[in-house]
Amino acid sequence: MRRIFIRDFSLEHTMESGQYFAYSLTEGWYTILHRNITFRVRQEGDWLRYEGIGRDALVDFFRLDEDHNTVLEALGKDVKLREALSYCRGLRLLRQDPWQCTVGFVCSQNSNIPRIKQNITSLTQNFGDGMFPMPGSIVDKAKLQEARLGYREKYLLALNTLVDDDYFKHLKTLNYEEAKSALMKLPGIGSKVADCILLFSLDKLSTFPVDVWIKRVVEELYFNEEKTMNEIIAFASSKWGEHAGYAQQYLYHWRRQQ
DNA sequence: GTCCAGGGGTATC
């Protein structure tokens, strides 16, 4: 059992804000499946207790190496964002494994978080032997049906043969536009899912994924009328720039808790 | 029973 001191961090907000699907909560401990490792973590004030993972990997996963104060100061200048910012205090964007993130958000389309978590749990049990399935391991259609993915099943079967770890390693060398364009050539990955992958696993923190909740909350806070997806993305970029991803996650989590 | 959900693909205009 080891621990790390960290300020302005909320394990609960971070885990429960809809950016991650492979975890469970038992008696204050979050058990987290991160690619091929399972680790446990628990927050006690400004201390984070952890086991099953190394310190460097933990810091990387929770993005504890970032200058979070800069994010808070920049977004705090937006008065309309302050309530969400206050509510979400300590929420960090995670640095997910790109393949795991891709599978999760392909499953997410036109679905809901409890169901996505069930889908991912089933995939883990059927194809990963308790770990997250490796790229290339999702081939048994009968077992795949047990995950109840519906029409998303065909996307996963195809992705499983189209991408691997080297593919994502290459994506990390590209800029936002190049990486998004590449992702959107893949089946089942459109603009929104691509943006989620870029924000949550490829360090593109200026990305602003827009789903029905984000569209709703931005229209409520800033416009009082309907806007298109592209209008909202353009607004977010001009308003929050390099920190748009954090603004998005705060707004999403805050609005969904209301 | 009806509506909704971290949307994408395709046809149609």
Next chain:
DNA sequence: GATACCCATGGA
């Protein structure tokens, strides 16, 4: 290039 409709499924 925008818009309309379909796609499986399960929870509210």
